Amino acid sequence: MTGATAVSGDEDVVVGIDIGGTKCLAVAIRGNAIVDVSRRPTPPAHALAEHLSAMVADIESRLNCQVSVLGVGAPGLVTPEGVVRASPNLREARDEPLGPQLRAMGNWRVHVENDATAAAYAEWASGAANGARHVMMITLGTGIGGGYVIDGEVFRGANGFAGEVGHMIVVAGGVQCPCGKRGCWERYASGSALREFAGGEEGEVMAARASRGDSDAVAVMNTFANWVALGLANLVNAFDPDVIVLGGGVVESANLFLPSVRVRLKEHLYSSDRRPCPEVHAAVHGERAGAIGAALLGRLR
Ligand SMILES: [Zn+2]
Secondary structure (H helix, E strand, O other): OOOOOOOOOOOOEEEEEEEOOOEEEEEEEEOOEEEEEEEEEOOOHHHHHHHHHHHHHHHHHHHOOOEEEEEEEEOOEEOOOOOEEEOOOOOOOEEEOHHHHHHHHOOOEEEEEEHHHHHHHHHHHHOOOOOOOEEEEEEEOOOEEEEEEEOOEEEOOOOOOOOOHHHOEOOOOOOEOOOOOEOEOHHHHOHHHHHHHOOOOOHHHHHHHHHOOOHHHHHHHHHHHHHHHHHHHHHHHHHOOOEEEEEOHHHHHHHHHHHHHHHHHHHHOOOHHHOOOOEEEEOOOHHHHHHHHHHHHHHHO
16 A cells, blocks of 8 residues: 555554455455465355454464454445445355444454445555545455545445445346346446457457457457447536546456547537546456455454
8 A cells, every 4th residue: 555544553463354246355454564365255244244254363373463453344234333234246245244244253342344435445545545525435256336535435325324325226137137127237337247248258368368459359358448438428518527547357358448438428428519528547456455444344343
């Protein structure tokens, strides 16, 4: 991390863990520095608390320290107490009391946050949207998450459930989504959607082909960029942010689709010739944004 505004001189070790659809990514932060990064496959939801607690124990033994704060970024609907009400991309997640379970497991402070909200905070605190007033973070992973930081405060909505933009319906009666609805944006603009467009080919392989100028791969990237831009235009029409940060695994290939997203966003946006179009950047913290933000928000509490 560089230039972090929300990181104090506190030298305790704080851990942030981002729970993804396929893997859990943990970072340990001491002062302003990331001192450890680790990954494990994501287990079924009922086993998460034990799994995360074991990841922290590993960190403690590697760093020979005691972790004082655990921040967790979880996909889906997360209550202020840290109960995961629903999460279509996490196996068996329904009313999972992750926060209460973790609090009972260790002598630490626990904060569970929606993963994209956590990522938004990391990018605002020390990343691509550092210091911006109205920040919208969109994570393109297994699904799509959304998070907002407004005047330095995360925006959670009435129940903590704001930002579920992946389930914004963009095609009436469209592709079936694991959430039970059809035509959700994440069926067209997530990392999984990109793989679908590429006929199941792994993202990195397809990205390598696109960067060599392979016309099929370039066409797939352009289709994907258009779907990303279409959803962003809807969100900009609704929220008028000054910076949009795109995160998630696919931003590793941001140079292959971001220029096209910027052009298409202007085309889809309402009255784009008479207004500023928000800046669109790739997340500086990449796939670590959610874990870093969860750690920083945990330390704030
Ligand atoms: Zn959905």
